[in-house]
Amino acid sequence: MNKKNSLSINLFFILVFILITMFLYNTITTFGKVQGEGPAKIGFILDGYSNDDGWNEANLTGIKNAAVELKFDIIMEEKINGSADKLYEAVKSMAEQGCRAIVFTSPDFVDMFRDHMDEFPRMVYLCNSPEDNEEKCINYSVRLYQARYLSGIVAGSMTKTGILGFVSSVPNAENIRGINAFTIGVRKTNPEAVVKVIYTGIYSNRNFEKRCAESLVSDFGADIITENLTSNSLLAVAKYHDIFYISYHHPSSDPHELCRVSTNWSTVYTGVLRDFLKGTMTKESRYWYGIDKDCVNIKALSEEIPDDTVLRVEREKNAILKGRDVFSNVIVDLDGKTRCMFDEIIPDDALINEMDWYVRGVQILDGPA
Amino acid sequence: MDRLSEKVRIAIVWVLFLIVFAISGMLLNNRLLSMVYDYICAQVATQAEYTAETASNEMFRETDKLTYISRLVERYGSASKRVLDAVSYSDEHSMMGLQTLNGGAVSGAPLPVSEYPAIQEAFRGNIAIDNVPGKGLLFTCPVYNNSNVKYVIYELLDRYALKDRMSINSSDSRKIIITTMDGTIVMPFDNVTDEELKDFENEELDSVFSDLSKKMELKTSYAEFREMNGEDFIFFVSDIPNTSFRMRGYMSSDIMTTGLVDAISIVIFVFAFLLVLYAVGTLYLMIAAEKAGESDELRKAKMQAEEANKAKSDFLASMSHEIRTPINAVLGMDEMIIRESDNDHILEYANSINNAGKSLLNLVNDILDFSKIEAGKMEILPAEYKTSFMISDLVSMIAVRAHNKGLELNVNADPSLPTVLYGDEDRVKQCVINILTNAVKYTEKGSVTFDMTYEKVSDKEIMLKVKVTDTGIGIRKEDQQRLFSPFERVDEQRNRNIEGTGLGLSIVRKLLTIMDSELKLESEYGKGSTFYFDLKQEVCDWKEMGDFAEAYRKSVLTRNKYTELFRAPDARILVVDDTVMNLNVVKGLLKKTRIMIDTAVSGHDTLKLAKKQRYDIMFIDHRMPVMDGVETLKALESLEGNLNMGVPCIAFTANAGSGSREQYRSYGFTDYISKPVSPSELEQMIVKYLPPDKIELIDPDSVHEESEEANNTDEAFVESYKKAEGLNYNVAIAGCGDDALLKDTAITFYNAVDDNIAEIRRALANDDIENYTIKVHALKSSARIIGAVDLSRKAEYLERCGNEQDREEIAAHTDFLIDDYLRIRESLKFIINDYLKNMSKEESAEDNFFKEAISREKLKEFTESVKDAVSLFDFDSINDSIRLLKEYKLTRELENELKELSSAADRLEEEEVIKIIDAIEILYTGNSENT
Known part of the structure; x- marks a missing residue:
């Protein structure tokens, strides 16, 4: 009994000794070390499906790569589908989960959320918005116009009717810039060609999109169609009419695909979020990456494109890389106004915020009823 | 073994703690150092950021200048070349120009757009600064025409020019350069020498900075300690804000660490010091604990010793007490011998026994007294006493001794002493007799003088002055102090023949101290000593006592030989004692008073007797097994059918001491008598408590003659009895109580032999087993009473056989029994004849008188x-x-x-x-x- 007692007392003291020693060791080795808050959390909101093979998926792939490189966690919300309430709930939930920055991947989100921005004063909104005029947002985007321009060169060389159909979503600076760049490219190889544009008014409405494209082909004689939409619904129209289709970052191996305007968001998100995480981001910061960083490109050139056209595309691409961008030298708008003179170049500020005019060769049509 | 393992365990724990402390100290040191280094690095990194900010500002000052120029160019439109030519300055180190998009230059040297990203960037409407490898830094700024960019104004500065134009300096000892993101050196700070710049180009250093750049991750600056060529450095990198440049730098670590590392050193030194302190402290505590354990043991040992001492004292006291009881018996029996024997030799032996016994008793009493005083239990119980009695007691006690030693005893008692004093007579006597005894002991020749006078102190008190002077050996001055210590005997060599415990004077001194007095001594070695003390006593009767000698003489006469003072043949007393011997002593002592004595050996017997018979006095022993005296008395009081209500009960006690009388009275006893029972005391007690009509006072002289007659017969009788075959005197005397009774019994037995044998034979012949058994049963008891042990045993056996109706055994053994019986008769015949002969001889000795x-x-x-x-x-x-x-x-x-x-x-x-x-x-x- 006595022996047993003293044994258990000994064991008790040995245990206490070990515990205190461990505690001591732990205190010495960890005291004062800032407990890592863990990886930063970045909110990421998509309007559509994250696996839509289109815009949403391309963005998601991009931020995922950035997250790997910069070691942050992505908190994603998808399928907002243009609902301001859903967007609000998503932001709120992310704020509650400790996100310090939220990526608005859809150009519409800024307008949808503008009234709620003050509710989360410490939140940084990273917006892929068409304009860079929202104070509370840090604007990021890609110089998609560069790829549009190159695809225009291909389209101009390939059209037989000289009429090109363009289904776009909403007439904002970004989209206008794309239409203008495409048109400038088309006219580089076919100075008489016309780009006929129908706005659907929304980024995703497949049936209407198709009807618009149908109209452009059937009613207005377009023999190559392209778009600035979320999905590649127009491919079906192209197939139906056995015409070429210039896709917008949707990979497909269909022979009707003339070429693809592609974006690579990895570099974009890496650059934007590095600055955010480093804390070097300012209100004046602007992230606009172009073909020089391979953030936009023209890909999947159809084998039916003649070699000289391919060479022409290469040459033009090179010229851009050497500093002669799309919107330089003489550019005249639909009203006959010279927007850019010889040896001049329209600076980025103007491109982003002041592109509310169309170059010659653009025809804006009303959509089908 | 356990202690050893205990020590080993403590040592292990101690070492374990030391190790843990030491390791903790080392960890703490490392941790503190790393914390401080981290802190320093953070500080250096922050400082680097500030410096980078400054560098950034310096760089943008150049672009600000260009912007200003661009505004000028824009304003003067077509005259832009002239404007630029006017403000631009170009030499071998710097170049400024106005570049067009198509590759030409309006002013200065053309810098093709395709080759200079900074130019491209400016054409996008942005200010840019870029490194042009081998040429320097290119600063660009757009020049607008309306909202479009028409030209780009640039300035290209080589290192020399940069150093000249920009004041990028660090006033401290940091060595800093500006590089591109990939590490290409753009420009050094002002304080960097060419040699140091070369160091930066060094591959080793380059890899260090590349490493640091990687570690920057998401920070804008980073610093780290590195050892380089045996020297500690802090290397740091920092982004230059708003540019694509980075700063690289290093500094000696001493500048940052000196104070802080000193602080850590103090902490660690103190820690180490505390560790040593802990080690020393715990060691001290361990040793102290060990010591405490030892002192615990010492304390325990002391306690044990004290207990042992107490046990010894207790043992001494109880031993002394136990010794008194047998001495009492011895002295009592001896007293009987002295009384009953007139044989000179026997008397001489008995006297010797008496003397030796009394010495022994005194010794034991001394020890008891001493232990009582030591225990503080000695009490002084004052009572009235007669001065002359006390003095005569003292003188009678010492006179014999003095006489025996041939010393002259001079007693000078002041006849004017008050007759009756109040004080503890016993204690006063004890003191004086001790001194007197000592005086006689240590005086070989000459005289012992006992003086007793007094001085009147007040109407109620006198100061009794006692002085004993001897002509003895005296005491050396140096021995006088030791004299009063217990167990000390001075001049041991010379006095080895003198018996004593050495307690006497010590007791005297202590007793006197208790009585507020002091024993004083004057002595001259070889000539004699004088002991004296003054004792305050109250006076009860101032009448002068006169000459004490009269009383003394009377006392001497009565004491010389024991004589009964009275006879009380009608009285009956009960004596209770568990020791038969004591009963016999009392019986013997009172034999000649012819008082009727019943005895009981236990409380229970007493109760039985008390119901049957009324006694005049009951003597009850205090100490008895099962039911002691006090309990017996209590039982008697509540006994139904007790015939002895109100009969005086007197306690026998060997515990006599101060307060005994009061104590026994409180128990319910009438009085007490201490053992050994003194004959006179016993008789006085009986006289005191017997109803006067039962006492016949008698003339001492007549008794004297009678006793002498009796005494002389006993001796020869006992001698022959002891020699007799088949008889055991001791058994006989135990059975009969005394010789006289034995004599009577023996004669009775002797006379009955023939009749008994005849009856036994007759019973056997008639096969009357019942009667036979009764007869042998009677023989068993009677044979035992006269000490015929074998005969008694045989009779007992046959009695048993009778009870079992074992006729065979009875037939076989009865003859042996009768043989033995006859043999005993022969022995008795011889004794009785001898005795009867002696009787007649003694009678003739009576003629002596004539x-x-x-x-x-x-x-x-x-x-x-x-x-x-x-x-x-x-x-x-x-x-x-x-x-x-x-x-x-x-x-x-x-x-x-x-x-x-x-x-x-x-x-x-x-x-x-x-x-x-x-x-x-x-x-x-x-x-x-x-x-």
Whole structure:
């Protein structure tokens, strides 16, 4: 009994000794070390499906790569589908989960959320918005116009009717810039060609999109169609009419695909979020990456494109890389106004915020009823 | 073994703690250092950021200048070349120009757009600064035409120019350069020498900075300690804000660390010091604990020793007490011998026993007293006492001793002393007798003088002054102090023949201290000593006591030989004691008072007797097994059918001491009597409590004669009884209680033998087993009473056989029994005849009374002849002379002297013989009136 007692007392003291020693060791080795808050959390909101093979998926792939490189966690919300309430709930939930920055991947989100921005004063909104005029947002985007321009060169060389159909979503600076760049490219190889544009008014409405494209082909004689939409619904129209289709970052191996305007968001998100995480981001910061960083490109050139056209595309691409961008030298708008003179170049500020005019060769049509 | 393992365990724990502390210290040191280094690095990194900010501002100052120029160009439109030419400055180190988009330059050297990203960037409408490898830094700024960019104004500065234009300096000892993101050196800070710049180009350093850049991750600056060529450096990198440049730098770590590392050193030093302190402290505590353990043991040992001492004291006290009981018995029996024997030798032996026993008793009493005083239990119990009695008691006690030693005892008692005093007589006597005894002991020759006077203190008190002076050996000055210590005996060498415990004076001194007095001593070594003390006593009766000698003489006469003072044949008393011997002693002592004595050996017996018989007095022993005296008394009080209500009960106690009487009274006893029972005390007690009508006071002289007669017969009887075959005297005396009873019993037994044998035979012949058994049963008891042990045993066996109706055994053994019986009869016959013969002889000795008184001449003749015999060493003839002298009528004193003389002659003690003869001459021949 006595022996047993003293044994258990000994064991008790040995245990206490070990515990205190461990505690001591732990205190010495960890005291004062800032407990890592863990990886930063970045909110990421998509309007559509994250696996839509289109815009949403391309963005998601991009931020995922950035997250790997910069070691942050992505908190994603998808399928907002243009609902301001859903967007609000998503932001709120992310704020509650400790996100310090939220990526608005859809150009519409800024307008949808503008009234709620003050509710989360410490939140940084990273917006892929068409304009860079929202104070509370840090604007990021890609110089998609560069790829549009190159695809225009291909389209101009390939059209037989000289009429090109363009289904776009909403007439904002970004989209206008794309239409203008495409048109400038088309006219580089076919100075008489016309780009006929129908706005659907929304980024995703497949049936209407198709009807618009149908109209452009059937009613207005377009023999190559392209778009600035979320999905590649127009491919079906192209197939139906056995015409070429210039896709917008949707990979497909269909022979009707003339070429693809592609974006690579990895570099974009890496650059934007590095600055955010480093804390070097300012209100004046602007992230606009172009073909020089391979953030936009023209890909999947159809084998039916003649070699000289391919060479022409290469040459033009090179010229851009050497500093002669799309919107330089003489550019005249639909009203006959010279927007850019010889040896001049329209600076980025103007491109982003002041592109509310169309170059010659653009025809804006009303959509089908 | 356990202790060893305990120590080993403590040592292990101690070492374990030390190790943990030491490791903790090292960890703490490392941790503190790393914390401080981290802190320093953070500081250096922050500092680097500030510096980078400054560098950034410096760089943008150049672009600001360009912007200003661009505004000028824009304003003057077509005159832009002239404007630029006017403001631009170009030399071998710097170049400024206005570049067009198509590759040409409006002013200065053309820098093709395709080759200079900074130019491209400016054409996008942005200000840019870029490194042009091998040429320097290119600063660009757009020049607008309306909202479009028309030109780009640039300035290209090489390192020299940069150093000249920009004041990028660090005033401290940091060495900093600006590089591109991939590490290409753009420009050094002002304080970087060419040699140091080369160091930066060094691959080793380049890899360090590349490493640091990687570690920057998401920070804008980073610093780290590195050792380089045996020296500690802090290397740091920082982004230059708003540019694509980075800063690289290093500094000696000493600048940052000195103070802080010192602080850590202090912490660690203190920690180490505390560690040592801990080690020393715990060691000290361990040793202290060890010591404490030792002192614990010491304390334990001390306690044990004290307990042992107490146990020893207790043992001593109880031993002393236990010893008193047997001494009491011895002295009591001896007293009986003295009373009942007139045989000179027997009396002499008995006296010796008495003396030795009393010495022993005194010794034991001393020890008891001493232990009582030591324990603080000694109480002084004052009572009235008669001064003359006390003095005569003292004198009578010491006179014999003094006389025996041939010392002159002078007693000077002031006759004017008050008759009755109030004080503890016993204690006063004890003190004085101790001093007197000492005086006699240590005085060989001369005298012992006992003075007692007084001084009146007040109307109620006197100061009793006691002084004892001797002419003894005296005490050395240096020994006088030791004299009062217990167990100390001074001058041991010289006094080895003198018996004593050495307690006497110590007790006296302590007793006197208790009584507020002090024993004083004056002594001259070799000449004698004087002990004296003054004692305050209250006075009850101022009447002068007169001459104490009268009382003394009376006392001496009565004490000389025991005599009964009374007879009480009608009285009946009960004596209760668990020791039969004590009962016998009491019975013997009171035999001649003819008082009827019943005895009981236990409380229960007492209760039974108390219901049957009324007694005049009950003596009950205090200490008895099962039911002690006090309990017995209580039981008696509540006993139904007790015939003895209100009968005086007197306690026997061996515990007599201060307060005994009060104590026993509180128990319900009438009085108490202490053991050994003194005959006179016992008789006085009986006289005191017996109803007066039952007491017949008698003349002492007549008793004297009677007792003498009885005494002389006993001796021969006992002798022959002891020698007799088949008889055990001791068993007999135990059975009968005393010789007289035994004598009677023996005669009765002897006379009954023939009748009994006849009856036994008859019963056997008639096969009357019942009667036979009764007969042998009676024989069993009666044989035992006279000490015929074997016969008793045989009778017992046959009684058993009778009870079992074992006729065979009875037939076989009865003859043996009768043989034994007859043999005992023969023995008894011899004894009884012898006794009867003696009786007749003693009767004739009564004639002595009528013998002629011895003349002085005859006595002189005798003494001379003895002296001659001594001178011739013919001791045998001395006894012959003594026998001749017995033809005459001799005084009792002379007879005693002759007895001593005879024994001295027998022992061939020449000196003793001479001494006695001298005494006889002085007493009788020189002083004719005694004869």
